[in-house]
Amino acid sequence: MTMTLTDRQKEIVSHLRVKDAGKSATAFDSLENGEMTLSEIDALCGLINAEFMMEGILPTFEPNEYGLELERLLDLINRPRLSS
Template identity: 80%
Template sequence: MKLELTDRQKEIVNSLRIKDGGKNALAFDDLEKGEVTFSEIETLCGLINAEFMMEGILPTFEPNDYGLELERLLDVINKPRLSS
């Protein structure tokens, strides 16, 4: 399924790619093309979830603004898996 990211979502993905240090380069490359496998979706969602836990929540465990952006990114990336 074709995925389309906003410019801001692309910025977040690029930041995550850098933090990942090339370990999941193929998943990030395919995401840039808008074509990811279910396995790659799982990998990317795991990375986004980890980022959310480290940077996306307030001390009250509510999402901060960045956390809300990460949640929206998860929704976009995870959509093909939920639709099947």
């Protein structure tokens, strides 16, 4: 399944790749190639979730604008796992 990321989603993925410091390089490379394994999807979803918890919520525990962007990215990346 090919995923089409928006420019903003590509920006977020690039930011997450830098923050990850190469630990999940294979998963990021697979995302760019559009062919991810379930374990790579899990790894990326974990990174997105961690980013959401640290940067994507308001003190009221509602998502901020960045959090909403992360939720949309998570939905996109997680879609192949949900459809299998």
